[in-house]
Amino acid sequence: MMKKQNFSYIFLFCVLINLFFPVCLSTRTSTHNNNWAVIVCSSRFWFNYRHVANALSFYHTVKRLGIPDSNIILMLADDWACNARNCFPGKIFNNKDHNLNLYGTNVEIDYRGYEVNVENFLRLLTGRHEPDVPRNKRLLTDSGSNILVYLTGHGGNEFLKFQDSEEVSSKDIADAFEQMYQKKRYNEILFIIETCQANTLFSKFYSPNIAAIGCSELGENSYSHHFDSSIGVQVIDSFTYFSLNFLNNIKPGDSHTTLEKYFNSMTPKQIRSQPRLEFFQFQRNPRDVLVSDFFGSIHEVVSHPINNYTFKNDNDNDNDNDNDNGNANINEKENVNNNDNFQLKNQFQHTEKTQPNMEQSNQFQPRVEDEAIELSDNYFRIGMIILIFLIFFFSIIEKILT
Template sequence: MFSELKQLAVLCSLIVLTISLQSASANDLEVFDEFAKSSSSHTNNWAVLVDTSRFWFNYRHVANVLSIYRSVKRLGIPDSQIILMVADDMACNPRNPRPATVFNNANQHINVYGDDVEVDYRGYEVTVENFVRLLTNRFPSSTPRSKKLLTDPGSNILIYLTGHGGDGFLKFQDSEEITNQELADAFEQMWQKRRYNEIFFMIDTCQAASMYEKFYSPNILAVASSLVGEDSLSHHVDPAIGVYIIDRYTYYALEFLENVDAESQRTIGEFLKVCPKRVCISTVGVRKDLFQRDPNKVLITDFFGSIRPIEIITETENFTVPLKIEAKPQSIESCDDSTIKYEFYEQFPSKLFN
């Protein structure tokens, strides 16, 4: 009888403990969600633009990433908040008939290389390891500030990828690849470390939609140039160069962005429709179940432009600026300015070392 009562008491204790743990976990999750909602606000924009391919015949991928780079920079995001990763330098390639230029149109309408392109990761620096380190902020101590994504809980981040992909992976320079699960886990680390407010993920590769299938972190809106099983096609050839010079999806995305300015009221919802299948040939994929806002109410400049918080002050302030400032020596009590002699030393007095 005693043993049965003891077993019953232990069972009741376990039930009470389980219920309390479940309620505590639920409460903790609610508190965390409320904290995340209340503490995050959009205060700054960043862009991570990555071309993962190499070799001359992949000229179009460099044109893709430089086209997006040109657009976000024109709309106000400074180079200090743009991370540009380009695996090969097409502008200086010996096969380029127009040195120091990269065009995304056969009519040579826009030189997307421009005069002030700042590449942060070039050539063999464009690796899966460096890309994941960039997202998760896990760098060696010697890494310069310009190679870091210095975001915070108020950062909206545009992440654009272009190159060659397959079902669930994206190749880096034909030597390695990142999987969709690895990318999803990197985004989760970013969320746990509170490194972003919202992410707009944009990818132009074959079977691109497979790269966002594993995402599970909140506040991510994703668009892909092709669905699983589909190729993402190039747009046209420049006969003078002899290779395709831009991909279809990025071409029409750029066409949309060229008609946007810093004060534009165009929305992300409109941008998601820029390349219908009749012109893209592939089917554009969109994933928005993780995103908290309606894309039709989100301005395109929330990701592609610069946010400039301002405070309007209605009160006026009066300032008195002296017209002349007189300098007098403190060691002499009474003297005239005309008797003061000033002597200036050289910026670098090299004669002292002779």
């Protein structure tokens, strides 16, 4: 009887090791080899100022974390910077303190005005362009691409409006993603939507390896964060505000911050609606998905002095070109960032425009190493299965002999 119990304990121990030990061995990192971002503001008209601020804030975030302009598709449906009602011509702000101009010479808009429509958006995702469409308007992804898709605007139950004249449905987006999957145009997709009833926009997804984050459930609204009396409109939405408040603390190449931690940083009390994070047929453990898998780049970004540009505090004088004044501006920015209101840190300050090269960064584990670890996991599992079989076999033999 004791021998039988011993065999039972050994068998249980082997099963537990087989289930959990390989998970501990493997890093379960993404196997992508390039990153892209599609950032869309689908709204028009001056009172939707906050939507373009949302889009431009995410645009600058992904650039700071390593995705170059060549891999970012930016779609803005209206030109708020040049609107006659804008008391800060040529400038867009996402905070009433006006510490960062989001709109400047460093912003590359790929689709603007009436080019931002449902047809062009779906053609962009699926790659079904007319032959004369230039490269900067194409999403040149492949089976190794991780893609961040961020949408902001007005919407409702399973639809998002484009310029108050047409709508894209959740089924349209789901079918576009399925075409992308069939044509091997992505490795993984992170879909983020900021609109009313946002979570219904990914209710029809059925393609694998898609993660989706929305700010509001069915019947809930998306709310702005605060009003700027000098501009006369709300300047940012709550979901984007608290998203950026978290993302602003992430450094390029961060290999620890997970998507789950990013999502949990936004509470329903803060954004006044119920956000949701959902994974669709993900091929790896969702808890291991990193923010940098989508908001960063696995290619080393090398700076080339093309155009010098700097985000400045709008209250600064234009004559602050000497080093002492430059240091004073940086200190002032750092002090502002300690306020309760969200400020994009001086990590957004660039002195050079960046261009990518194809050398992989040391900040990420090489893809070959990940494949070797996964292969060793498989060998380990096979070995444990054989061991369990042998234990059963010898236990039966022992029982027959005794």
